[in-house]
Amino acid sequence: MKILVAAFDPFGGEKINPALEAVKKLDDQIAGAEITKLEIPTVFHKSAQTLREKAIELKPDMILCVGQAGGRYALTPERVAINQDDARIEDNEGNQPIDVPIQEDGAPAYFATLPIKAMVQKMKEAGVPAEVSNSAGTFVCNHIMYQALYLTEKEMPSVRAGFIHVPFIPEQVVSKPGQPSMSLEDIAKGLSAAIEAMVEYHDKEDVKSIGGAIH
Incomplete structure (x- = not known):
């Protein structure tokens, strides 16, 4: 089994992206699956082109993309995903699309096809906050x-x-009082556990567990 794991480079004025640094720490094999790591630019459409080219070349069984969400305390x-670009800030090449469809012939939204609740469950079992x-x-x-x-x-x-x-990782919140963070080691541990769940549930239905939100 082959899994392509793609992560973004730093953006928004940050010097580091914990998503990319954690992905770099992943083993080359997890739960018997071959892990291929890919850095993608934080740029609308160019990121997708980079991902598509690698996916066509690799022919993976699964694709996991990873990005930073400053302000969150857990791996999520x-x-x-919705068919809408509405950028509050510019990407790394100065693009700032507002209210633009991502793909004219695409669905209004696509649901993840990975076992997201099994992934959350496995990450929690590994001692990493997840939801x-x-x-x-x-x-x-x-x-x-x-x-x-x-x-x-x-x-x-x-x-x-x-x-x-x-x-965020701790070094990113030194000048951001009140913002949560997680160690790079725990982020990598959580991602590894999530990939274990992806492998385990590759040919199964996701677990049925509470994962909804009030708002």
């Missing part, structure tokens, strides 16, 4: 999740795909 597999997220935002993280699922629907229908957001 995303449930859904399901019901919004990936409208920046490049939502964009790449949507594009990964669009790619799998249109060109690679047997491939499962999804996205995890990770928190």
Whole structure:
């Protein structure tokens, strides 16, 4: 089994992206699956092009994209990506699309095809805070999740795909009072546990557990 794990480079004025640094720490094999790591630019559409080229070359069984969500305290597999770019800030090349569809012929939204609740369960068992997220935002993280699922629907229908957001690491919050953080080691441990669940549930239905939100 082959899993492509893609993570963004630093953005928004940060010098480091914990998503990318944690992915670099992953073993090359997890639960018997071969892990291929890919750095993608925090740039609308270019990120998707980079991901698509690698996916076509690798022909993975699953795709996991990883990005930073400053302000969150847990690792959060995303449930859904929407067909909308609405950038509050510019990406790394100065693009700032507002109210623009990601793909004109795409669905209004795509749900993750990874076992997100099993992933949360496995991460918690590993001692890492985790929960399901019901919004990936409208920046490049939502964009790449949507594009990964669009790619799998249109060109690679047997491939499962999804996205995890990770928190800041401690060095990023030194000048951000009140912001939560998580050690890079724990983020990497959580991602590894999530991938173990992906492998275990590759040909199974996701677990039925509470993962909803009031608001």
